[in-house]
Amino acid sequence: MMLEIDNLRVSYGGIRALHGLSLRIDAGEIVCVLGANGAGKSTTLRAISRLVPVEKGGTMRFVGRDLLGYSPDKVVSQLGISHVPEGRRLFGNLTVKENLRFAAFARKDGGGIARDTERVFTIFPRLQERAGQKAGTLSGGEQQMLAIGRAFVSARKLMLLDEPSMGLAPLLMMSVFAALQEINRAEGTAILLVEQNARLALHFAARGYVLENGHIVLEGSSQALLHDERVKKAYLGG
Amino acid sequence: MTYFFQNVVNALQWGSFYALIALGYSMVYSILMLFNFAHGDIFMVGAYIGFGVATLLVAMSAGGAIVLPGWLILILTILISMFLTALLGMFVERVGYRPLRDAPRASAAITGLMIGIILETGNLWLLGARRVSFPSLIQTVTYDVGGVILTNKKIMIVLVALAFMLALHLFVRHSKWGMAMRAMAFDYVVVPLMGVSINTIARMTFAIGSALAAVAGILFSIAYPVLDPYMGIVFGWKAFVAAILGGRGSIMGAALAGFLLGFIEIFVAMAFPSTLRDLIAYSIIMVILVFRPHGFFGEPYSAKLRL
């Protein structure tokens, strides 16, 4: 088991957003979390990245280590968990190349950095063409590619992806997901994907969780979820 | 005309002090969205550290232990004081600001003022209420260029200040750490997601800003060798104004605004009674800010403050 989360509770200013969530990811696995707006999907990812405080009683273990003992930067640099945040959040004042270089800031393996950067450019040739361009001036699709590339360079045992399909045209969306599949296959990177586009997510992931108001209400293989009446009704449009 | 050029020279010298101090304000503001109101007092402490180091080196030289020429003592004084003042800046960041990282900005502002007062009164307590004078390390040489009086000290002050500004500019543009500062200025919430500790960058930024304030302190002491514990207050405020005027996150802007401040002050004093100097000079600046509320090169902070 790569990531084991039990009884995770998170509150914002006294209002609880996650009510005792439990979740597992195996090494190399692709898992998705579905849910409506405000269900707590982003909060789950923020908790794993240690960006929000977790209430007592909950546990999070990553390859046997206690996640709660790590600061947000160490979660990335020492545990190998990267995070593509909601809305991409690129450094718009830096160039494409600088964004990738900064993502490798804490890494000491020069050869590995060069290899991973090269890899990003192979997966997303568009980024190489635009290497010298300010990230803030990229198109939405290019920004999403860079956000994924940046996370990949920073750490790649587990990638947390918060709605990577947002704002992408269908064709581009397919190519971004193909790239993610390629990363997962070739590098063995496990992926935790948060999506509102349930159909897409369930075709991409092997397993899924359904989150409602901070509770996991359903979990299972993607096949099972795709045929579940409740999922069909609530998330697949009938 | 010679009177005009004489004033240009003086303005450049004053601008050098303001600009060097403004850089520290500007860098900290751009990465942490807070004004380090203790920065003027860090300039003061930098000058005193410079005084201590220089006095010690002069005494050692006079005692015949190791005889160093004045210019070498000056270089050593600048480097050692930069280092020690950088440590002070890192300490201020650690105990004064880091615990307040998520507190309201007003709390951080008050902390800055408190630290300033502690540095001033700490100095009084250590050295007593007397003014100390900075040892003279280099002989003043005066040049008469077509009626304009230049001294080797003035030339050196301006050149050294410009060299440090250029070095900082190149550092921020081209080094890995400078890139981290630019990234953090854009969106500091995302910095840890890249595996980089905000604290590390904050610490380094305070160190660099404080080291530059020490340079300003020593250059100032060369021009005006009498030091007192409250010398940082007025400089702090004026450099703060320059940092705002330059625009958030702009090294170039803060430097230019520092020089502009020097020019406005000197030239207002040329035309009006000197008691009105600050009133008129800062009214001009207020008018500039009305038309450029984000300063010369500033942009409004765009990123959201949380994830």
Ligand SMILES: Nc1ncnc2c1ncn2[C@@H]1O[C@H](COP(=O)(O)OP(=O)(O)OP(=O)(O)O)[C@@H](O)[C@H]1O
């Ligand atoms: N910083 C915050 N302060 C207060 N409440 C918050 C904060 N962030 C999230 N919340 C609340 O916590 C709940 C879960 O939010 P979260 O962002 O995790 O939802 P989500 O599932 O990612 O939704 P979406 O699909 O809209 O992104 C929501 O009710 C939200 O209003």
Ligand SMILES: [Mg+2]
């Ligand atoms: Mg969300």
